Amino acid sequence: MPSSYAVRLACLPAIAVTLLATLTAPALGERPAPVEHATLELTPAAVGRIAVGGSAKAAEKMLRRVLGPPDRAIDSKGCELDATADPRRTLTWGALTVSLAPAGAGRLVGWTIGVGRIPPHVTLPHGVTNATTVRDAVRAIPGAKTKWDEVFQMYWITAPAEPAMMWAGDHEDGSGRIAYITNAFEPCE
Numbered sequence: 001m002p003s004s005y006a007v008r009l010a011c012l013p014a015i016a017v018t019l020l021a022t023l024t025a026p027a028l029g030e031r032p033a034p035v036e037h038a039t040l041e042l043t044p045a046a047v048g049r050i051a052v053g054g055s056a057k058a059a060e061k062m063l064r065r066v067l068g069p070p071d072r073a074i075d076s077k078g079c080e081l082d083a084t085a086d087p088r089r090t091l092t093w094g095a096l097t098v099s100l101a102p103a104g105a106g107r108l109v110g111w112t113i114g115v116g117r118i119p120p121h122v123t124l125p126h127g128v129t130n131a132t133t134v135r136d137a138v139r140a141i142p143g144a145k146t147k148w149d150e151v152f153q154m155y156w157i158t159a160p161a162e163p164a165m166m167w168a169g170d171h172e173d174g175s176g177r178i179a180y181i182t183n184a185f186e187p188c189e
Contacts, residue, residue, distance in 0.1 A: 038066045039121045042111050044162040044183050047098055052164070052183065056106025059098065060091065067093045067119050075102065079188030093119045095130055099184055110164070110184020124181060125165060132178050134169035141167065148172050152187070154180065 040048050040063075048066065050059040064070075070091040079085035086101040088109065095116035099109035113130055126140045134155060138144045143159045154168040168180040 039123060040066050040119070041123045042096075042113075042183070043125060044165045047108060047111050050108050052108055052110055054108050056089070056100035056102060056108055059100060059108040060089075063091060063093075063098060066121075067096075079186065081188055085186075085188065095119075096122060099186070109186075110182065112184065113181040115179055125162070128167060128178060128181065130178050130181065134171070134174050134176060134178060137167050137169075137178050138174075146174060148174075 045052050047059055048062055050062060070093055072090075072092040074090045076088045076090070078087050089100040089102045089106075091098045091100070095114050095118045097112045097114065099112070101107050101109050113124065115130060118124075118129055126137075126142075128137045128140050132140070134157070137157055138146060141157060141159050143161055145158050145160070146155060148155050154170060155172065155174050157167040159165060164183045166180075166182050166185050167178055169176050170179045
């Protein structure tokens with residue numbers, strides 16, 4: 001029969017494993033992994049299964065489950081150009097930013113793709129991404145209309161069938177790649 005000291009020593013590895021198991025990754029400051037192989041479809045009217053105007057809380061929960069914690073989360077007071085605009089909460093994963101209006105129960109405002117890396121498994125309307133040339137985007141978007149905007153210095157692409165959508169390049173002649181895509185254009189940051 002082993003001594004009580006020997007039994008305590010033999011239990012130390014099990015205690016250490018139990019202790020380490022209770023220190024979860026978030027407690028150690030690590031980011032929990034997103035759901036493997038989940039696809040997030042961005043559409044003119046939704047972010048995944050949450051429609052524009054839908055619950056901000058449900059949208060944020062779904063986004064964190066699919067993409068993991070955001071790289072950046074910012075709560076702002078609203079738009080300096082529009083005093084009636086609701087405060088905004090923006091969540092960013094690489095090139096993807098999702099805007100929420102946190103007033104009251106909150107609502108999903110929309111999404112924007114800027115310059116940078118789009119998170120894996122995110123799909124965009126017509127397959128147009130920030131790696132697509134402006135000319136290829138015009139061919140891919142049904143009914144595409146283009147115009148140079150002097151104010152924003154953007155070569156806008158719109159489609160009458162998808163009035164909320166805007167794609168843009170930053171060269172006046174329509175050359176180069178898409179630099180901006182959104183279903184919720186708000187000229188405030």
